[in-house]
Amino acid sequence: SQQGEEDPQALSIQEGENATMNCSYKTSINNLQWYRQNSGRGLVHLILIRSNEREKHSGRLRVTLDTSKKSSSLLITASRAADTASYFCVLKAAGNKLTFGGGTRVLVKP
């Protein structure tokens, strides 16, 4: 089954900087979601973008989707120490099963 491949695997930035991570996949999808996981709050849904959408915003998060390139990016602007977490892209193809990528570990240094 297909799985999103995330890039980079790890990212270290200073507080206030922007963080960008990418997700590539191989087959058609219905939608793509991003989740965040940290030790304090577990796994939390961030944002969903459908296959007919190109860009969505939610607070300091911006997600883009390019279905022709089969890729998505997640941008976190003005990062905070609390943004330190692993970020997963999650694919939904046909059916109801969601497939998680391997994740990008983000460290925001104060």
Place this chain on the structure above:
Amino acid sequence: GAGVSQSPSNKVTEKGKDVELRCDPISGHTALYWYRQSLGQGLEFLIYFQGNSAPDKSGLPSDRFSAERTGGSVSTLTIQRTQQEDSAVYLCASSLDPSTDTQYFGPGTRLTVL
């Protein structure tokens, strides 16, 4: 309101023993999912329940793994004759219905097989 709860939070067992992991989904959520996450890895889908439909068991790694969902609510994941490679965090998630896609995750059960 109450979120997804899982019990126990930690389980240490000996190789060869059976274990049961429990998930209480959010009330009213018709869809329930089990995943496994090994250290530093992404989530591996195990099984999916939707209402009274037959579950999607396509992610179960072996016949030692089984799951039930009673009364459309609580679910139990059972691992028989545990092996060391079964050590992982087992996560449960629920969603209101499959069309909403957003899944709400429990805190997980950390299973250690010695």
